[in-house]
Amino acid sequence: MGSRFALVLVGLLACTKAPPAPSAPAPEETAAVKAPPPAPPAPPAPPATPQVTVQMTAATLGDACGSAATPAPKSAIKADRASDDPSDSMQRSSVAKAKRACEPTSMQLAISSAAGGAAVQLGVKKVELYDDAGTLLGELMSRSPSTWSSTGAYQAWDEKVAPAQQLSVTYSLTAPDWSKVKDRWNKTYVLKAVLTVGGSEQTVQRDVQVMATTSLPPGVKT
Numbered sequence: 001m002g003s004r005f006a007l008v009l010v011g012l013l014a015c016t017k018a019p020p021a022p023s024a025p026a027p028e029e030t031a032a033v034k035a036p037p038p039a040p041p042a043p044p045a046p047p048a049t050p051q052v053t054v055q056m057t058a059a060t061l062g063d064a065c066g067s068a069a070t071p072a073p074k075s076a077i078k079a080d081r082a083s084d085d086p087s088d089s090m091q092r093s094s095v096a097k098a099k100r101a102c103e104p105t106s107m108q109l110a111i112s113s114a115a116g117g118a119a120v121q122l123g124v125k126k127v128e129l130y131d132d133a134g135t136l137l138g139e140l141m142s143r144s145p146s147t148w149s150s151t152g153a154y155q156a157w158d159e160k161v162a163p164a165q166q167l168s169v170t171y172s173l174t175a176p177d178w179s180k181v182k183d184r185w186n187k188t189y190v191l192k193a194v195l196t197v198g199g200s201e202q203t204v205q206r207d208v209q210v211m212a213t214t215s216l217p218p219g220v221k222t
Helices: 002-016 027-034 074-080 086-099
Strands: 052-060 105-113 120-130 136-140 142-148 154-156 166-173 187-197 200-210
Touching (some): 052 120
Antiparallel strands (some): 120 136, 142 154, 142 166
């Protein structure tokens, strides 16, 4: 009797014992399961399309002429109107030299703006002159901006560019310091301008040839 009661008691204890709880995952495994995948990198922003484009269409490298070319003296003008007497050939030659004695330094720009948006301000930050070997010869100062108008002449320009506008503008420049250049003639130079256009910068440049003026020998009619 006592042994049967002991067996029954052992059986009841075995039935009422709870099963073992499942083991919890390691912290590393939980973090690996719950972490979201990394976001793909954002695509690069497309390059901004410039609203205003500028090109240097022409440039002249001359001398310091002031506001206007030096007029020919009256004696030279009189000689220019003289007869074809060979004795006047030297005077006529001096007239020709006086007419072409001073060629101002300048640059011309073609400006094009896209439609839409607002007007932008253009400015010349600096203008540099280089020789054909890339050596900097000096910096030229810009002045007197003007634009070609519908009247067929240049007029003063406030350097503002409106939307959907096509402009042909010119700047007078100070002359290069030719004393620093050995034999300036019959060479090619590079004129480079850095412009500010609505808060950004644009660089334009152009090759410029400086050719020696050929003078006719005395007595040759022109």
